[in-house]
Amino acid sequence: MPHASPSGLSSAEIQLDGRRCWVSMTSPGLDDWTQRRWYLFVSLKNKLFTRELLRWFVDLCETRACTGAICVVDEPYLFNRRALLGVDDLPHAELTRLSRQSDEIERKAQKAIRAQRSTRVTTMAWQQLSAAIPAWLKAEVQAAFDHRGNFYEQVVRQVILAQGPQHSQQKLERYAGFFLCEIPVLIYAYYAEPGGVVDVYPGETANVLWQIELGALRDELPRTTAFALAGPKLIYVNVAPQDGPVDART
Secondary structure, three states, X not given: OXXXXXXXXXXXXXXXXXXXXXXXXXXXXXXOHHHOEEEEEEEOOXXXXXXXXXXXXXXHHHHOOOEEEEEEEOHHHHHHHHHHHOOOOOOHHHHHHHHHHHHHHHHHHHHHHHHOOOOOEEEEEHHHHHHHOOHHHHHHHHHHHHHOOHHHHHHHHHHHHHHOOOOOHHHHHHHOHHHHHHHHHHHHHHHHOOOOEEEEEOEEOOHHHHHHHOOOOOOOOHHXXXXXXXXXXXXXEEEOOOOOOOEEOO
16 A cells, blocks of 8 residues: 655656666765665565565666665565464474574575676575664653654554454553564664665655654654754665556555
8 A cells, every 4th residue: 555655755656677676865966876785674474575576676786886785684574474373482483484584585695696696686584684673762662662653653653554453452462572673774774884875675665754854753753863864865766567546565
């Protein structure tokens, strides 16, 4: 389900190496694409991440002579499974299954890189990004959610987009663990990179991430907002699938 574009966000449809895309940013006119790190954050359960898309991303980075990273988003899905099963600790079999899924995507990414003989694209573990995050960033995001203000409402709306509206509020809050895990990692990846980031994804990103960059949540996330505003602005590329419409980021 598409999001309404927040005020202050500019979007344009383009053709990017044979694929229809929508490029969004809060600062129109950014032209330093090749100086940035290009990320493909691969969601564990999103079937739009095909072998063809992985190869297209690698080709894109090679063609444009830019640095690329493919990262499997696996840790946040632990929270989804806990919410679905109603448990605090996942059984060993569940952990093993999720680990195997992550490893399989990693192998597909490595295969795409080798097939194109790419020297510009590497794989990166989600845990590597997560481990680099300052403790205050994770703590502030969690505290803002616990405050149950605007940030809480925006995260819950994103959960409803991903999981549907049929759940109790308590269940929605449990599913919110996915985004509370994901948001600090993406914020740090986006704005700690000195040259800036291009995030490539087959779908729209969460509106709450744009709200942070636009400064709309500074009352609840003051340090996170200051960190985002001090960094290079994000360029987000929403890639249309070859045979249908895009969906929201999950």
